[in-house]
Amino acid sequence: MKKEDLRPVEVLYLMEKEQEENADKEEYLASVLVSLSMKGYLKPKTENKGFEIIKEDENLRDYEKDIIRAIKEGDDRKIMSSVVDYNFKNFFIKRGLLKIITTPKKWWIFNWEKKEIIKTDLYYKKIEAIKKLKEELLTLSRNKKFEENKFLYSYSFPSLKLDKKFLKYAKEIKDNVEDITSSIAATNTAIIAAAGAASAASSAAACASSCAASCSAASCSAGACGG
Numbered sequence: 001m002k003k004e005d006l007r008p009v010e011v012l013y014l015m016e017k018e019q020e021e022n023a024d025k026e027e028y029l030a031s032v033l034v035s036l037s038m039k040g041y042l043k044p045k046t047e048n049k050g051f052e053i054i055k056e057d058e059n060l061r062d063y064e065k066d067i068i069r070a071i072k073e074g075d076d077r078k079i080m081s082s083v084v085d086y087n088f089k090n091f092f093i094k095r096g097l098l099k100i101i102t103t104p105k106k107w108w109i110f111n112w113e114k115k116e117i118i119k120t121d122l123y124y125k126k127i128e129a130i131k132k133l134k135e136e137l138l139t140l141s142r143n144k145k146f147e148e149n150k151f152l153y154s155y156s157f158p159s160l161k162l163d164k165k166f167l168k169y170a171k172e173i174k175d176n177v178e179d180i181t182s183s184i185a186a187t188n189t190a191i192i193a194a195a196g197a198a199s200a201a202s203s204a205a206a207c208a209s210s211c212a213a214s215c216s217a218a219s220c221s222a223g224a225c226g227g
Helices: 008-017 025-038 062-073 076-084 088-094 121-142 165-221
Strands: 042-044 051-053 098-107 110-119
Touching: 008 025, 008 088, 008 121, 025 042, 025 062, 025 076, 051 062, 062 076, 088 098
Parallel strands: none
Antiparallel strands: 042 051, 098 110
16 A cells, blocks of 8 residues: 555455455554554553554544544543544545435425435555455465565454454453443433432322322311311
8 A cells, every 4th residue: 555545444444345354443443553653653652551642743634633632631432432433434435435426306296316325436446456455465474574564554454363462452442431331321320210219209209298288178178177
């Protein structure tokens, strides 16, 4: 891949859409982390998990900027969501790999437009180049050779299982995010349960008060109040 070409995570996205690869959230994140690290934007910490930010660049993709910002803030949730929630489909439309076509439709007196996303010639050219790159990586791995510009894309192909260092950290972030999500869900459940109990208690108290008032009124009309 050329320097100005697709990033590893973008290659991974296309490979998954072509059903050539099957990736998890942590594999998407790892492909970005290894790319930013090998390009000198991040440096893995030796003692503690995490990354040290070396530099920032306005030419980075939006999701890369978001990840660096989230690392600076120490927010694992944002680190993960920066990648997994990114709109790659819209990204590839802007780059000309995908295209939206609009077809006018009519039925009786109703008119509307049907939108469809199609793959362009550039898309198929990229896919061909990506598949060639995958074969080259496999050959280099078998021959135990290392080429940095190609190794950069090793995380684009999880099925090759070429390296696990960055994937391990990405998995830790994902697990941490899932723990946070579980805690939030448990807290929300407790809050809802407490609110329900409070509402039930309030209703019971109101009912008891109403019943007491009714009984008192009935007693008075029966002459129990004296008058």
